Amino acid sequence: MKKLMLFTTGGTIASLEGENGLTPKMEAEDLLRYLPELEQYCRIDTKSLMNFDSTNIQPEYWIQMAKAIYEHYNDYDGFVITHGTDTMAYTSAALSYMLQDLSKPVVITGSQIPIAFKKTDAKRNISDAIRFACEEIGGVYVVFDGRVIQGTRAIKLRTKSYDAFESINYPYVASINTDEIHYYNHVNKLKNKEPKLDTSLCTDVSLVKLFPGIKPEFFDSMKNLYKGIVIESYGSGGIPFHERNILEKLNELSDCGISIVITTQCLEEGEEMDIYEVGRKVNQDVIIRSKNMNTEAIVPKLMWVLGKTQDPQKVKELMETPIAKDITL
Template sequence: MKKLLLIATGGTIASIEGEEGLVPGLSADELLQYFQAGDQNIDVTCQILMNRDSTNMQPEHWVSMAETVAQHYPDYDGFIITHGTDTLGYTSAALSYMLQDLGKPVVLTGSQVPISFKKTDAKKNLQDAVRFACEEDMGGVFVVFDGRVIIGTRAVKMRTKSFDAFESINHPYVAKISGDEISYSWKPTTPAGEFKVNTKLCPDVFLLKLYPGTKPEIFDYIKAHYKGVIIESFGNGGVPIEERSLLPKVKNLTESGLAVLISTQCLEEGHDLFLYEVGRKVAQYDVIVSGDMNTEAIVAKLMWALGQTSDPQAVKAIIETPIAWDLSVDWGKED
């Protein structure tokens, strides 16, 4: 018999009508009454870890989830985490770094409509998550949503209302689920090491999205209050080098030991700092590059890397090394 632990954290899937709008509030028994395994060989235990709108999710809550999985790891064959959709991609990425060499599936899911509503996607998503959590020889963190399985570091919420809210960015979908059938398009390799948990995080990370007119002075504030900054630049990685040039500030941050990561606002295909002058000018400083990682993974990975070390070179090495399939192995190589 497969034993699964359902870890509930709140979100739309567990929401009820409150005085000021939807708010998470279902109990473990109420959640389980909607669950229909359809298989007597599956035993599901539900634990309410928290009841939060995912807008209120913080790095400390990622740690609680990781520690809960680690605590119960020997006792269950798989884990399901129900979660609000708005920050689910950040959580799935963070858990991918904190839960290392998983030999069992940790599946995150949620819904766009509460499970108690008549027209809801919650029941299907939960049943699909349970189905995938029972897979043999499957280890890692995954997002299951609208019949699609996404590796945890590649899930991005693209739509606010539609049931197909999530897409896999810069990486193949793991599989598609239709009833009891799972059709794989890509299958992760089984980890070689033993499972371990590392929940050290440093949340002192700033995410800056550039726009025409960004004031260089913002970097003075960042330098005084943060240990790392992610600059979401334009296109292939360019930053302004003429009026309101950001180069002197980036140089100052790197020389002061702050971790400076250059990313792109474009969702797909990553960036190449050496293609244009505006990229090469910033690449001359000791910046970190994100390759084809998505923002959710970059934020979580930088927090996790800074939790391991304050050495900028060591942080750079961690970020630029693929972990949990977050970065294409051949990214940046010449054709």
């Protein structure tokens, strides 16, 4: 039988009604009591790392999760992390960068309804996550509503429905039915590789969503606060330069040594800054292109890269290098 470690971090899946609404209160052992049948598939040890609503998850907690997996890596065949859904995609991407060359699965799951409720998606999601964590596969994955998503490609699209997560700009890895796992594409099965742990993070990163009328002066306040800025622009990734000249302000920030990533507010197909004048006017020798990365991956990747170097050209090179299948263009 495979031997797995179940880490819990809180989230809806572990929540109970409190004085001010749902709040995480259940520990790891409590969750497994609702699923005694899992004992026939594998041995499961448990450890509660934290107990937070994922709205309260911070980058420092990603480090704690990554270190916990690395410290227990040689003792288990796979790992499952239960997590709140609101920031799950950020966590799965962050772990994909901090833990590389994995030859074992790290599976993140959660639920839209607490496991203690009569009607819940938690039992299925945990069961599916446990099943997938027994596979001969390496990497970080999100398992939710019977679908397996690459850790750098998950986005939460729905606030209530069971199918809360989608895989954006990348195929689903697999689907999980009652008795089988169906893979949609070839999956590399890493063997005899030592995992790499790199938890260097610089959290001086901001995310700005452009909108018509945003004041250029807004960006002046960022010069002494951040070392990296992610700009969610429109469509193919152009930057306004007429009347309210945002392009000029981004050039000023770049001149100050701040690394700037341009992405698009459109969920699918990524940026393509070579098509329009508003894109071609951007200095692409300096500005970082996100290609078809998800924002939920761009933010932790930028923190991770800035934790290693703050040389703008080296940051650009690392950010534009595919890692954990985060870029496919």
